[in-house]
Amino acid sequence: MEFRYLGNSGLKISEITYGNWLTHGSQVENEVASACVHAALDHGISTFDTADVYANTKAETVLGEALKGQRRESLEIFTKVYWPTGPGGKNDTGLSRKHIMESINGSLERLQTDYVDLYQAHRFDTETPLEETMQAFADIVRAGKALYIGVSEWTAEQIRQGVALSKELGFQLISSQPQYSMLYRVIEDEVVPTSAELGLSQIVWSPMAQGVLSGKYLPGEAPQEGTRAADKNVGGNMGDFLTEPVLQAVQKLRPIAQDAGLSMPQLAIAWVLQNDNVAAALVGASRPEQIEDNVKASGVKLDPAIMTRIDEALGDVVQRDPALTAARAPQKRVC
Numbered sequence: 001m002e003f004r005y006l007g008n009s010g011l012k013i014s015e016i017t018y019g020n021w022l023t024h025g026s027q028v029e030n031e032v033a034s035a036c037v038h039a040a041l042d043h044g045i046s047t048f049d050t051a052d053v054y055a056n057t058k059a060e061t062v063l064g065e066a067l068k069g070q071r072r073e074s075l076e077i078f079t080k081v082y083w084p085t086g087p088g089g090k091n092d093t094g095l096s097r098k099h100i101m102e103s104i105n106g107s108l109e110r111l112q113t114d115y116v117d118l119y120q121a122h123r124f125d126t127e128t129p130l131e132e133t134m135q136a137f138a139d140i141v142r143a144g145k146a147l148y149i150g151v152s153e154w155t156a157e158q159i160r161q162g163v164a165l166s167k168e169l170g171f172q173l174i175s176s177q178p179q180y181s182m183l184y185r186v187i188e189d190e191v192v193p194t195s196a197e198l199g200l201s202q203i204v205w206s207p208m209a210q211g212v213l214s215g216k217y218l219p220g221e222a223p224q225e226g227t228r229a230a231d232k233n234v235g236g237n238m239g240d241f242l243t244e245p246v247l248q249a250v251q252k253l254r255p256i257a258q259d260a261g262l263s264m265p266q267l268a269i270a271w272v273l274q275n276d277n278v279a280a281a282l283v284g285a286s287r288p289e290q291i292e293d294n295v296k297a298s299g300v301k302l303d304p305a306i307m308t309r310i311d312e313a314l315g316d317v318v319q320r321d322p323a324l325t326a327a328r329a330p331q332k333r334v335c
Contacts, residue, residue: 001044007174008199082122150175
């Protein structure tokens with residue numbers, strides 16, 4: 001496993017980071033989830049990413065139990081705040097001071113730790129003054145409950161505003177967590193250059209485009225039972241990636257992966273790690289053996305000819321419009 005600095009900080013994280021969105025507390029049994037976490041540790045992953053909203057706080061609880069007994073100083077534990085949790089009351093969401101302060105305490109209790117290494121704004125809150133949000137984050141850092149602060153799915157302009165305020169308040173934003181993959185490159189034109197300028201790096205989610213880049217979804221065939229796309233609760237969010245043109249283009253990647261000596265998932269993960277502004281690729285797992293395959297993407301350097309062949313294979317099915325970050329963000333709180 002190789003490690004990279006997170007933003008303009010001294011914090012090093014594993015370039016393949018274990019994330020438990022959609023798995024812990026929901027899709028897989030707790031024993032399997034714990035086995036996946038231990039497989040990640042066994043293969044050199046030291047960084048773990050979760051959020052209070054995942055399985056309505058259960059994912060944090062499962063991760064905390066799975067990491068019990070590990071040397072805390074050897075781990076980097078990340079979580080997030082914004083989306084509704086608990087009963088979803090009027091103040092159980094957003095980035096108000098009230099919700100942030102209550103959420104960090106709940107997350108620390110569930111994760112069984114005194115602090116998180118990175119606390120992230122899971123989305124931008126249009127209904128709370130940014131000054132209020134940044135002041136709350138500053139106070140959490142000063143209280144030692146979080147060592148660093150990051151954001152997720154913020155636009156370049158929102159990142160710029162957040163960085164300016166954080167500097168005034170005596171701390172800095174060091175990371176952005178956006179969706180990024182061969183098929184979804186909307187951060188490249190604005191978010192990445194702005195982040196590089198301001199000292200943030202990316203922790204990217206869905207590097208395998210929610211599993212589509214694994215090649216397991218075939219053109220003209222219904223998703224196999226037991227896959228994410230076949231799950232009615234989550235498959236509906238994959239519509240952009242399950243079109244015939246996309247599935248046909250993805251199959252063209254198979255010989256490219258073979259020529260590179262990689263599996264399809266390894267190629268997808270290695271591809272995002274070629275971007276100098278990416279500190280880590282988030283991977284999840286429903287089986288320990290998936291971790292064993294994914295970690296082999298660490299340290300892989302793709303030849304420029306391979307990168308060109310990937311672009312040619314995917315052609316115009318790649319989504320690149322930077323406006324999609326704002327367009328897909330919540331315009332107001334859910335509750």
